[in-house]
Amino acid sequence: DSGVTQTPKHLITATGQRVTLRCSPRSGDLSVYWYQQSLDQGLQFLIQYYNGEERAKGNILERFSAQQFPDLHSELNLSSLELGDSALYFCASSVGVEGNTEAFFGQGTRLTVV
Amino acid sequence: GDSVTQMEGPVTLSEEAFLTINCTYTATGYPSLFWYVQYPGEGLQLLLKATKADDKGSNKGFEATYRKETTSFHLEKGSVQVSDSAVYFCALREGGSNYKLTFGKGTLLTVNP
Numbered sequence: 001d002s003g004v005t006q007t008p009k010h011l012i013t014a015t016g017q018r019v020t021l022r023c024s025p026r027s028g029d030l031s032v033y034w035y036q037q038s039l040d041q042g043l044q045f046l047i048q049y050y051n052g053e054e055r056a057k058g059n060i061l062e063r064f065s066a067q068q069f070p071d072l073h074s075e076l077n078l079s080s081l082e083l084g085d086s087a088l089y090f091c092a093s094s095v096g097v098e099g100n101t102e103a104f105f106g107q108g109t110r111l112t113v114v
Numbered sequence: 115g116d117s118v119t120q121m122e123g124p125v126t127l128s129e130e131a132f133l134t135i136n137c138t139y140t141a142t143g144y145p146s147l148f149w150y151v152q153y154p155g156e157g158l159q160l161l162l163k164a165t166k167a168d169d170k171g172s173n174k175g176f177e178a179t180y181r182k183e184t185t186s187f188h189l190e191k192g193s194v195q196v197s198d199s200a201v202y203f204c205a206l207r208e209g210g211s212n213y214k215l216t217f218g219k220g221t222l223l224t225v226n227p
Contacts, residue, residue, distance in 0.1 A: 002157060033214070043203065043217040056214050090157060092215075103215060105150075105157035 003027065004106035006091050012112045018079040021109045025072055025093030031055075032074040033094075033103060034066055038087040049074055081113045116141045120204045120218035127194055127225050135189040135221050137178075137204035145206040147171075147180050147187040148215070152201040161189075161202070194225045 003026035013019055025032050034046040036059075045058035049068035060066075063081075068074045078085060088110050092103040121136040139145065146165045150158040162171030167182035176191045187204060204218040 002159070004157070035215075035217075042219040045214040045216065048214060058214055092158075102160050102163065105159070107155075107157040 002104040002106060004091055004093050004104050006089075006106035006109050008109060009107065010110050010112075012114060013081060015081055015083060015113055017081050017113075018077065019081065019111065021076040021078070021089055021091075021111075023074045023076070023091030023093075023106060025074070025091075026104055029093035029095050029104070030072065031094045031096065031101075031103075032068055032072070033092040034060075034074070034076050035090040035092065036087045037090060037108070043090075046076070078111070083113050086111055086113045116145070116206060116208060116216045118204050118206055118216055118218035120202075120221055122219070122221070123201075124222040124224060127223070129196055129225055129227050130193045131225075133189070133191040133194045133198075133223070135202055135204075135223070137187045137189065137218060139185050139187065139204075139206050141185075141206055141208060143208050145208045147178070148205045148207065149176070149178055149187070149189050150203040150205060150217075152203065152220070154200070158203065194223070196225050196227055199223055199225045 005024040007022045030051045033048045036044045046060040047066045048056040066076045088108045090108045092105045094101045094103045117140045148163045149161040151161045162173040164171040164180035170179045178189045201220045203220045205215045
């Protein structure tokens with residue numbers, strides 16, 4: 001158990017809908033990262049927050065947004081869903097932001113868009 | 115931009131065989147390098163890491179050496195077990211203000227008894 005909790009584990013929704021994925025980081029970790037894992041793209045970095053502020057942005061679509069709350073949990077919002085958004089979404093957390101800081105991953109949320 | 119290239123799988127070995135999974139990287143600075151492992155149905159777990167040139171990361175019998183001259187970080191294990199069957203990801207992370215982990219596409223390893 002990495003200590004990073006993601007809910008829900010599975011989500012099935014229709015095209016055009018909006019969903020929210022939730023992540024609780026390890027106790028004491030200030031940094032949260034979101035990744036998308038799909039068969040064709042592999043693991044793609046989406047966005048990172050540190051202590052409530054956005055710090056880095058990757059290949060995140062405009063239809064997607066995220067935030068980190070004062071209690072440090074994070075939510076990833078996906079809207080106007082398309083079939084191609086079906087993927088495994090991982091959250092990771094780390095204590096700090098240095099390059100050699102270890103990131104701990106949750107078990108992921110599997111999103112299926114039908 | 116940063117990128118990681120690792121050998122395509124799947125790799126199938128017999129128990130006690132020697133394992134090598136190749137990984138090379140492209141980065142503008144001096145990244146830290148990582149190997150992560152993903153067991154079926156689970157998230158990624160850090161297997162080992164190296165933060166500077168010539169460092170050797172090791173864990174659970176796996177080793178990888180940070181080779182700056184060849185921009186490589188190959189994963190090796192002398193004798194694999196069935197329980198090592200998983201997907202292995204090579205990743206890099208730049209220091210400074212670039213916080214993201216950049217992953218390779220992953221290599222599926224299956225070890226048969």
